[in-house]
Amino acid sequence: MSPRISLLLLLLIAPARADLTNDISALLSARHMARGQTGVQVVRLGQDPAGSAIVFQHNATTPLAPASNMKLLTTSAALDRLGGDFRFRTLLLQRRDDLLIVGDGDPTFGDAELLRPHGWTATTTLENWAELLKSRGITRVGDIVLDDSVFDQVFTHPGWPNDQLHKRYAAGVCGLNLNANCLDFYLEPSRRGERVGYRTEPPAGFAAIANTCVAGAKNAVWLSRLPGEDKIKLGGEIDAPNRVPISVTVHDPAMYFGAVFAETLAAAGIRVEGTVRRESGATDPGATTPLAVHETPIEVVLRRANKDSMNLYAEALLKRLGRETSGQPGSWANGADAVRQFLLSRAIASSEFVIDDGSGLSKENRISANGITRVLMADFYSPQREMFLGTLAVGGSDGTLDKRFRDDLRGRVFAKTGYIDRVRALSGFLRTRKGNWYAFSILINGPVGSEARQTADKIVAAIDKND
Numbered sequence: 001m002s003p004r005i006s007l008l009l010l011l012l013i014a015p016a017r018a019d020l021t022n023d024i025s026a027l028l029s030a031r032h033m034a035r036g037q038t039g040v041q042v043v044r045l046g047q048d049p050a051g052s053a054i055v056f057q058h059n060a061t062t063p064l065a066p067a068s069n070m071k072l073l074t075t076s077a078a079l080d081r082l083g084g085d086f087r088f089r090t091l092l093l094q095r096r097d098d099l100l101i102v103g104d105g106d107p108t109f110g111d112a113e114l115l116r117p118h119g120w121t122a123t124t125t126l127e128n129w130a131e132l133l134k135s136r137g138i139t140r141v142g143d144i145v146l147d148d149s150v151f152d153q154v155f156t157h158p159g160w161p162n163d164q165l166h167k168r169y170a171a172g173v174c175g176l177n178l179n180a181n182c183l184d185f186y187l188e189p190s191r192r193g194e195r196v197g198y199r200t201e202p203p204a205g206f207a208a209i210a211n212t213c214v215a216g217a218k219n220a221v222w223l224s225r226l227p228g229e230d231k232i233k234l235g236g237e238i239d240a241p242n243r244v245p246i247s248v249t250v251h252d253p254a255m256y257f258g259a260v261f262a263e264t265l266a267a268a269g270i271r272v273e274g275t276v277r278r279e280s281g282a283t284d285p286g287a288t289t290p291l292a293v294h295e296t297p298i299e300v301v302l303r304r305a306n307k308d309s310m311n312l313y314a315e316a317l318l319k320r321l322g323r324e325t326s327g328q329p330g331s332w333a334n335g336a337d338a339v340r341q342f343l344l345s346r347a348i349a350s351s352e353f354v355i356d357d358g359s360g361l362s363k364e365n366r367i368s369a370n371g372i373t374r375v376l377m378a379d380f381y382s383p384q385r386e387m388f389l390g391t392l393a394v395g396g397s398d399g400t401l402d403k404r405f406r407d408d409l410r411g412r413v414f415a416k417t418g419y420i421d422r423v424r425a426l427s428g429f430l431r432t433r434k435g436n437w438y439a440f441s442i443l444i445n446g447p448v449g450s451e452a453r454q455t456a457d458k459i460v461a462a463i464d465k466n467d
Contacts, residue, residue, distance in 0.1 A: 036446020067418030070360030097142035103176035143274035148175030184245030189215030307399030318358030
């Protein structure tokens with residue numbers, strides 16, 4: 001049975017379960033919920049799509065802002081189109097004296113937070129490349145040529161908040177990415193009132209850093225960056241060395257990649273005699289010699305996008321999806337169009353969604369609770385089911401749900417959280433105490449405050465109780 005036909009079976013609604021309906025309706029009628037707009041749908045999943053049915057819905061076809069629940073659509077569409085065997089491939093090539101780096105949009109490259117548990121740093125792969133060159137007797141190179149043409153060069157989405165583009169969650173997306181396109185600061189305060197020392201990961205000789213941060217009695221550090229430049233200001237005060245990095249985004253991710261690679265080569269004793277520059281279509285096999293390839297399985301990217309809610313990862317998937325479907329450099333336009341076509345193939349009405357970016361940071365995105373549960377249902381019955389479930393945060397265990405569902409629901413909620421101003425969302429799967437599976441989507445928009453998150457959690461608990 002095709003996904004489109006099987007999903008149409010969702011239109012069959014199970015006989016109302018009075019207790020479940022009463023419990024969820026009571027939660028939605030609370031005073032704090034009256035200030036906003038909510039869409040909810042709960043689907044009991046059978047052995048196959050024909051055995052599944054809606055058991056509760058409220059404003060289920062109303063398109064609402066999903067915040068990071070948008071990542072469920074992006075990752076599902078990417079897995080469907082690119083496939084579970086897809087790998088991002090970053091190439092290192094040689095052309096006469098020049099070194100060429102050809103990007104594939106891999107968002108994991110040099111991601112220090114991802115690599116740290118494995119004993120790697122942001123520059124470990126680049127250091128390995130330098131050692132490879134030395135093993136081949138290469139002690140000098142000409143230009144470092146960057147081909148990031150797999151994506152366009154619009155690094156930040158026009159719908160993202162302009163005053164937040166220096167923050168980690170608003171990092172630009174590019175065909176070549178390094179350390180989540182951020183520069184990480186580690187501060188070393190000395191005597192109170194004196195300017196702090198610092199180091200960056202990766203080393204950042206390319207950036208102009210103005211440091212006015214001092215050792216003080218509190219932790220109140222700030223980082224900012226001038227728009228369109230890598231001129232960074234470090235200010236405020238700190239009372240102890242920070243273990244968690246303080247990050248600021250870079251202006252041009254590909255040129256950042258190239259500058260750090262040039263510094264890495266120099267540190268390894270390889271002289272760079274030319275410049276760091278861009279060039280599209282630099283992979284002519286007749287003129288280049290392959291030196292190395294760095295590959296990342298799509299599953300790694302999907303997990304970081306969903307479990308850890310990394311915006312850069314979702315946007316890289318969106319643009320890579322756009323590249324795959326259009327044959328043109330990946331962009332927000334062709335990526336969004338690919339997601340639209342994916343949603344239509346899941347029998348979701350065009351009136352139920354608006355796709356603006358891949359991560360949900362843009363406030364222009366809209367999707368209905370019905371749209372999300374249909375996507376989840378398709379994932380649940382697909383051959384990629386286990387892979388997709390493995391990308392979701394697990395209640396009380398990991399990702400963005402590590403501090404939620406620590407009661408008897410621990411380990412049984414597999415979901416994606418969502419949060420931007422005036423938006424709270426939670427969508428995913430519940431495995432009940434009886435071993436039954438449910439897909440659910442809870443989208444809450446408006447000035448509902450922090451209580452909205454508790455309401456979403458209580459709705460999930462009500463499903464479990466009434467199974």
